[in-house]
Amino acid sequence: MSGELKPTETLDVRGEVCPYPDVMTQKKVKSMKSGEILEVLIDYPLSAERIPESIKKMGHEVLKVDKTGASEWKILIKIK
Amino acid sequence: MIEPTSILSGLIIGILFGFALQRGRFCMNSAFRDIILLKEYTLLKAVIVAIIVSMLGFHVMASLGIIQLNPKSFFWGANIVGGFIFGIGMVLAGGCASGTTYRVGEGMVGSFVALLGFMMSAVITGSGALREVKSYLQTTTKITITEPGPLVTTTNTSPTLANIIGVDPWIVVIVIAIIGIGVLAWKRKGGEKTEGSLSEKIFKRGWSWWATGIVIGIIAMIAFPASAAAGRNYPLGITGGWSTFLNTLTKGDANVLSWETFLVIGVVIGAAIAAGIAGEFKLRAPGPRRLVQQFIGGLLLGIGAVIADGCNIGHILSGVPQLAIGSIIAGFSIIIGCWVTAYILLMRK
Numbered sequence: 001m002s003g004e005l006k007p008t009e010t011l012d013v014r015g016e017v018c019p020y021p022d023v024m025t026q027k028k029v030k031s032m033k034s035g036e037i038l039e040v041l042i043d044y045p046l047s048a049e050r051i052p053e054s055i056k057k058m059g060h061e062v063l064k065v066d067k068t069g070a071s072e073w074k075i076l077i078k079i080k
Numbered sequence: 081m082i083e084p085t086s087i088l089s090g091l092i093i094g095i096l097f098g099f100a101l102q103r104g105r106f107c108m109n110s111a112f113r114d115i116i117l118l119k120e121y122t123l124l125k126a127v128i129v130a131i132i133v134s135m136l137g138f139h140v141m142a143s144l145g146i147i148q149l150n151p152k153s154f155f156w157g158a159n160i161v162g163g164f165i166f167g168i169g170m171v172l173a174g175g176c177a178s179g180t181t182y183r184v185g186e187g188m189v190g191s192f193v194a195l196l197g198f199m200m201s202a203v204i205t206g207s208g209a210l211r212e213v214k215s216y217l218q219t220t221t222k223i224t225i226t227e228p229g230p231l232v233t234t235t236n237t238s239p240t241l242a243n244i245i246g247v248d249p250w251i252v253v254i255v256i257a258i259i260g261i262g263v264l265a266w267k268r269k270g271g272e273k274t275e276g277s278l279s280e281k282i283f284k285r286g287w288s289w290w291a292t293g294i295v296i297g298i299i300a301m302i303a304f305p306a307s308a309a310a311g312r313n314y315p316l317g318i319t320g321g322w323s324t325f326l327n328t329l330t331k332g333d334a335n336v337l338s339w340e341t342f343l344v345i346g347v348v349i350g351a352a353i354a355a356g357i358a359g360e361f362k363l364r365a366p367g368p369r370r371l372v373q374q375f376i377g378g379l380l381l382g383i384g385a386v387i388a389d390g391c392n393i394g395h396i397l398s399g400v401p402q403l404a405i406g407s408i409i410a411g412f413s414i415i416i417g418c419w420v421t422a423y424i425l426l427m428r429k
Contacts, residue, residue: 015366017174017190017374018110019117023426045186045360046105049286054118071186071355071362 005063005076007039008032014043014072021047022054025077029060032079037063040075048073082337086310090339093306094346097299097316098182101347102354103282104292106130107179108392109170112415113422121267122289127396129293130300132260134315135401137301139231139253147304148233149249150313151240151404152389157221158214162388163395163410165380167417170392171425172377173198177318177391180378181344185351189365190374195322197378198385202323203330205386214387233313240403252403283357300397303343310339317394318344319385388413 011028013021021044032038042048052062055077063076100106104126111123141147170176173194175183180198183191204210228236229243241256242249276285287295304315321344327336355361365371385391388410390399396414399407 015190015364017188017366017370018107018179019113019174019426020366020370022118043362043364044188045286045355045358046107046110049105050118050120050122054120067359069362071360071364 005037007076008036010039010041012041013047014041016044018044018046022051025051025075026054026058029055029058029077029079034079036079038077038079040077041072042075043072045071048075051075081334082310082339082342086339087342089306089310090342091346091349093299093303094343095350095353096346097296097303097343098185098347098350098352099354100287100292100295100299100350101178101182102186102351102360103358104287104289104296106182106292106296108176108396108414109174109179109418112167112418113171116419117422117426125264125267126289126292126296128260128264129290130296130397131401132257133294133297134300134397135253135403136257137297138304138315138401139249141301141304142231143250147308148313149231149402150233150236151238151402152395152399152406153218153222153237154224154239154404154406154409155218155220155222155389156406156409158217158387158389159406159410160413161217162384162386163413164384164417166384166388166391166410167414167419168421169377169380169382169384169417170414171418171421173374173381174377176393177381177385178347178393178397180381181318181322181347182351185348185353185361186355187352187361187363189363190371193371194374194378194381197375198319198382199322199326201379201382202319202386203326203382205383206323207327210383217387218389239405241405241408242403244405249403256403283354285358296397300401307339307343312339314394315398316343317390317398318347319382319391319394321345323382323386384414384417 013024021042025040055062060080061078063078066074068074111127114120142149180191180194205214224237225239231249241252300315317340321340324336324338324341395407395410
């Protein structure tokens with residue numbers, strides 16, 4: 001990550017249980033402005049797979065899903 | 081005392097089941113809740129496939145004389161009340177009975193806390209302070225039939241979709257399978273995961289809904305004769321496993337151990353293996369408020385499952401495929417409890 005994508009905001013949902021990572025991410029995305037980038041830190045496998053799908057369905061762009069460690073992912077979302 | 085071969089078969093099938101649950105992220109709480117919460121049907125499709133596969137499997141095995149079906153009792157009051165409480169509990173606990181169990185193997189401390197509540201209240205409701213509530217609801221609303229019909233064990237008096245209308249179970253099985261396949265064809269898009277090599281697909285990525293459903297359906301199938309050989313004529317179950325586990329520990333009586341006890345222990349081990357291989361094992365916990373919420377959810381899971389005489393696995397994955405009316409009613413009640421709670425907790429503005 002050479003800083004080519006600077007997240008506007010970071011949402012840390014590590015430790016959270018089903019379905020809070022999904023619900024909190026959707027809420028956050030709705031509160032942000034077009035063109036902004038949201039970084040989601042997550043450690044729950046089901047939501048790490050499901051959030052990119054549901055965000056695409058909402059019409060936003062998923063820039064990246066990086067596995068950053070044991071059961072940890074970083075999702076970058078660009079708000080449309 | 082339980083035979084060593086029964087211990088081994090329970091453990092092995094539990095490990096396979098736990099592995100499949102973790103890889104498929106198979107949780108009925110998510111499956112039902114997400115219909116209304118996220119308009120997401122992927123896990124629901126996995127549940128439907130698993131029910132169709134196990135239903136066909138059970139009836140083929142029963143027709144061949146390998147097993148005798150043993151549908152659960154129908155006590156409408158207990159099925160409705162227990163199912164509803166269980167449905168509330170699974171939203172609060174962040175997982176159904178099987179979902180909570182496999183997530184313990186992923187290192188989710190919140191699910192472990194929920195499991196402690198689940199075990200405790202299963203014993204309290206089964207043989208402790210709440211046992212009269214359970215007995216009252218079960219005995220006063222019980223409905224039996226005199227003719228169990230073909231493929232069912234002769235001592236069983238539980239109504240099924242086949243014996244209440246007096247038709248061959250196969251007719252009902254085929255009708256349900258056609259309806260299920262119709263629903264799958266209608267909602268087939270979404271949830272396919274195709275990238276990667278075969279071993280990557282099995283060990284590293286989440287399974288697609290159809291693979292998950294087929295594998296879990298087959299595990300449910302082989303569980304039936306394996307469990308019957310151990311003296312428990314029923315396929316998969318979770319609640320009985322955990323309550324016998326805690327009963328054995330607290331009362332020091334190994335005679336209550338059953339095939340199901342080793343099944344649930346196997347599920348935790350299998351899920352831990354699957355999560356470990358995929359790099360998804362991590363000890364992690366939510367904040368204190370959520371932990372309390374999950375513990376209360378776990379308590380409700382245990383109370384509900386014991387009153388209803390089964391959890392989502394005993395009823396929806398094992399009883400519905402045997403066409404048991406009690407399991408179908410309990411199943412619907414679980415879904416209603418889940419939806420009401422998800423709406424109040426997660427969807428109201």
